[in-house]
Amino acid sequence: MEREPRTDVAPGRLSPEAYAAGFSDLHPGFEPNAARVEAERCLFCYDAPCATACPTSIDIPLFIREIAKGQPKAAAKTILDANIMGAMCARVCPTETLCEEVCVRHFSDGAPVKIGQLQRYATDALFDAGAQPFTRAEATGRRIAVVGAGPAGLACAHALARAGHEVTIFEAREKPGGLNEYGIAAYKAAGGIAQREVDFILSLGGIVLKTGVALGRDFYLETLRAEYDAVFLGLGLGAVNALGLDREEGAEDAIDYIAALRQAEDLSALPVGRRVVVVGGGMTAVDVAVQAKRLGADEVTIVYRRGEKEMGASGYEQELALTEGVAIRHYARPVAVESGRAIFERTQIVDGRLAGSGETFDIPCDQLFKAIGQALDPSGVETIDLLGGRIKVDDERRTSIPNVWAGGDCVHDGEDLTVVAVEDGKRAAASIIAALVGPGRFGT
Amino acid sequence: MADLRTTFAGIRSPNPFWLASAPPTDKAYNVVRAFKEGWGGVVWKTLGEDPPVMNVSGPRYGALHSADRRVIGFNNIELITDRPLQLNLDEIKQVKRDWPDRAIVVSLMVPCEEQSWIAILKRVEETGADGVELNLGCPHGMSERGMGSAVGQVPDYVEMVTRWCKQHTRMPVIVKLTPNVADIRPPAMAAARAGADAISLINTINSIIGVDLDMMAPLPHTRGVGTHGGYCGPAVKPISLNMVAEIARTPETAHVPLSGIGGIEGWRDAAEYIALGCGNVQVCTAAMIYGFKVVKEMISGLSEWMDAKGYATIDDFSGRAIPKVTDWRHLDLGYAVKARIDQSLCIKCGRCHVACEDVSHQAITREVNGVRHYEVIDEECVGCNLCASLCPVENCIEMVPLAVGDVDVRTGRTIIEEPLPWDRHPANPMARVAAE
Incomplete structure (x- = not known):
């Protein structure tokens, strides 16, 4: 007689020590000697490919040389000058497809300089020292509104404040930081680094942060345009894509779950399924899968509708998932989520397009996460031109509306990466500064 | 043994x-x-x-x-x-x-x-x-x-x-x-x-x-x-x-x-x-x-x-x-070498270029056809060995001597058999005096 499968979603699956171990640093930072030895591997390339590959154009050879010569705080200044969120980027950037991918050391000894790790070493040194390397230019009296305290908004606000402008940031959530605070695996941001970084950015001065206020609900774009000299929108993606199933109630949103995990005071109170299925193939899919495993799930399976190469998660992230004991199944898409199981249909490429094969299979499943991407929530920005469902911007990150700039995940251009969001914020700030006071230090 | x-x-x-x-x-x-x-x-x-x-x-x-x-x-x-x-x-x-x-x-x-x-x-x-x-x-x-x-x-x-x-x-x-x-x-x-x-x-x-x-x-x-x-x-x-x-x-x-x-x-x-x-x-x-x-x-x-x-x-x-081991004045000034970069070994760090460009003779390209590429410009190369000395890859840059009969495209002079040291060199006024 067939028994009805139970769903087993429960908290407290592990010992306190196991929680602590599972959510501490994925890789501990360099000790000084290890940092120096690694730094000395850098060849100080001319016109360095790594710096060209960095979306924020950090002068990587220079900061590594500063580490090699024993001045990590000077190195941090070099990093932060180009990328004010260098500390988090050191932890979350897919360096193996950016700076480290093009490191010439690949060709001379088969392995790149560990640029991300060195960047973390330098920025940690600066934060540990509590040093503030930046100063503000003389006050301009200009006021700028920034909507969203994620990487794009914070980077924009910092650059504007440095130039002497007064910035007010409006943030819908209770805490600033955006996805760094709410949307990235805990073991990548151990030690409260996301908040330490935000604190560092705000400590420059000239930036007022208002939290718990949402665009389109508590304030409106037209009001901002009237009250401020310029507006920057770093809204992120507030809406979650749907699986498109008839019954989707059993599917949880991966981003919400990660946010709950990141904000949890006590990880043992967080319920997790015994058998977890994650639908999706990006970084978020890996983040939620690995964290579910580390919360004590027995079986975690990522199911992605296409192949390994098409996955948004980098090779490094995929390997991390596999090492953690997560199974990855390719070429399958969900057709139903039921109590105790999820039903998938095998997919195939027909004439270059993805198609169902009609063949289905079950995966036992107590908890299913969807990590299939997010979309712009257009509330409050209905008057702005969109492109592909996101805000349309030009090279300088100007929107279709005068005096309104935008950047980060909410715009159509660029990959959804922290480092790209920072560059957006930086570029928009340069454009705003040029628009308000003419080209200066940032506009040249 | x-x-x-x-x-x-x-x-x-x-x-x-x-x-x-x-x-x-x-x-x-x-x-x-x-x-x-x-x-x-x-x-x-x-x-x-x-x-x-x-x-x-x-x-x-x-x-x-x-x-x-x-x-x-x-x-x-x-x-x-x-x-x-x-x-x-x-x-x-x-x-x-x-x-x-x-x-x-x-x-x-x-x-x-x-x-x-x-x-x-x-x-x-x-x-x-x-x-x-x-x-x-x-x-x-x-x-x-x-x-x-x-x-x-x-x-x-x-x-x-x-x-x-x-x-x-x-x-x-x-x-x-x-x-x-x-x-x-x-x-x-x-x-x-x-x-x-x-x-x-x-x-x-x-x-x-x-x-x-x-x-x-x-x-x-x-x-x-x-x-x-x-x-x-x-x-x-x-x-x-x-x-x-x-x-x-x-x-x-x-x-x-x-x-x-x-x-x-x-x-x-x-x-x-x-x-x-x-x-x-x-x-x-x-x-x-x-x-x-x-x-x-x-x-x-x-x-x-x-x-x-x-x-x-x-x-x-x-x-x-x-x-x-000899004195400088006995070195053959008619001899010439040119740097050669082995492209199959080059890791494209660009250090040879910047050194030659900043402090030497501007004889190494930075890019060719818009692509990062380091190549010696024979018309400028004095054969100084700076690039080969600083290249991080052993044997990637070689100093290749010009053969007798070859023309050094930098100086326009043909390499001759007879050594031409400073004490016999036409550019040396003392040598001319001695010859007269």
Whole structure:
């Protein structure tokens, strides 16, 4: 007689020590000697490919040389000058497809300089020292509104404040930081680094942060345009894509779950399924899968509708998932989520397009996460031109509306990466500064 | 299998690797450990008159580190042996008796008085040691007392002391020179005139290894103040090689056997010294940094290389490079090389480009057809070797000579068979005068 499968979603699956171990640093930072030895591997390339590959154009050879010569705080200044969120980027950037991918050391000894790790070493040194390397230019009296305290908004606000402008940031959530605070695996941001970084950015001065206020609900774009000299929108993606199933109630949103995990005071109170299925193939899919495993799930399976190469998660992230004991199944898409199981249909490429094969299979499943991407929530920005469902911007990150700039995940251009969001914020700030006071230090 | 045995200044040893007079040879205990590892000989750390000297009990050494913290330069402020003379002599006698096949030479430093030298030579002879080495080179401490480099810097004193020793002992006399002179040849000639059986060089170089920027004091320091020390290690090898070559190609000194000292860390360093005319070599720093076992690599490596080259004995290649050492004015100005970058090895770091562009002759491209690509522009390349020197990939950049008949596209001149040195070059006004 067939028994009805139970769903087993429960908290407290592990010992306190196991929680602590599972959510501490994925890789501990360099000790000084290890940092120096690694730094000395850098060849100080001319016109360095790594710096060209960095979306924020950090002068990587220079900061590594500063580490090699024993001045990590000077190195941090070099990093932060180009990328004010260098500390988090050191932890979350897919360096193996950016700076480290093009490191010439690949060709001379088969392995790149560990640029991300060195960047973390330098920025940690600066934060540990509590040093503030930046100063503000003389006050301009200009006021700028920034909507969203994620990487794009914070980077924009910092650059504007440095130039002497007064910035007010409006943030819908209770805490600033955006996805760094709410949307990235805990073991990548151990030690409260996301908040330490935000604190560092705000400590420059000239930036007022208002939290718990949402665009389109508590304030409106037209009001901002009237009250401020310029507006920057770093809204992120507030809406979650749907699986498109008839019954989707059993599917949880991966981003919400990660946010709950990141904000949890006590990880043992967080319920997790015994058998977890994650639908999706990006970084978020890996983040939620690995964290579910580390919360004590027995079986975690990522199911992605296409192949390994098409996955948004980098090779490094995929390997991390596999090492953690997560199974990855390719070429399958969900057709139903039921109590105790999820039903998938095998997919195939027909004439270059993805198609169902009609063949289905079950995966036992107590908890299913969807990590299939997010979309712009257009509330409050209905008057702005969109492109592909996101805000349309030009090279300088100007929107279709005068005096309104935008950047980060909410715009159509660029990959959804922290480092790209920072560059957006930086570029928009340069454009705003040029628009308000003419080209200066940032506009040249 | 190459025969590494040497007879240097009449002293036989199973291989050309001796430990130099220095901390590693201060006691029987160390010397016996060295012999067990295979060292061919030692120069016992310098003996002086009783009462023995005092050393500082603060730091005696300082190091210059490479990027990966290897010691590439080393300095010290240690004096000669601080143990009683008789204790050293007794140990020398015992060790020589126990290790008769190894060379034991005794380094000496006493005041510039004939009686002092006579007295100590007599006592050393009683030990059965194979020879003496006159320490006329220590640049720190002892030089303030009129010994060491204070003697070696004055050719007349070198000659005087060497004569006393040659007169008062039957033992071979090796004169160890100081590099802290403007020209190494006069003291070497003085030693040769006095009949020295051999010359060894170099002793250490006057040096301050670094500055403690917190204490604002030189390193190493003793209660906050420091003094210059003697510099040695791999970084001094080029200085020593030049001095060896100068002595080896100077007619008045060319016949004197040379013992090469300075920065020898492996077989290749030793082979280079021997190629420039040395009969053997002495090592200190490498042993101090890595222990006595380094000699095993020196022995096996030199032997392998000699076999590969077909040299049966040390004498077969000793001095072979001396005829190739000449003066600048004899260099052929009609000869030209061009750098060639092996694109299959190039890792595209761009350092050759920026160096050539910033500080040299703008002869290496940065990109070709919009792609990162480093290629030599023959029209600008002067063949200076800067790019090849700094390239992080071995053999990626080669300096290729133009053949006779080729046109150097930089100068427009055709390479000719006949060498064209400066003293015969048309661009040299003095040469033209001479021709007329």
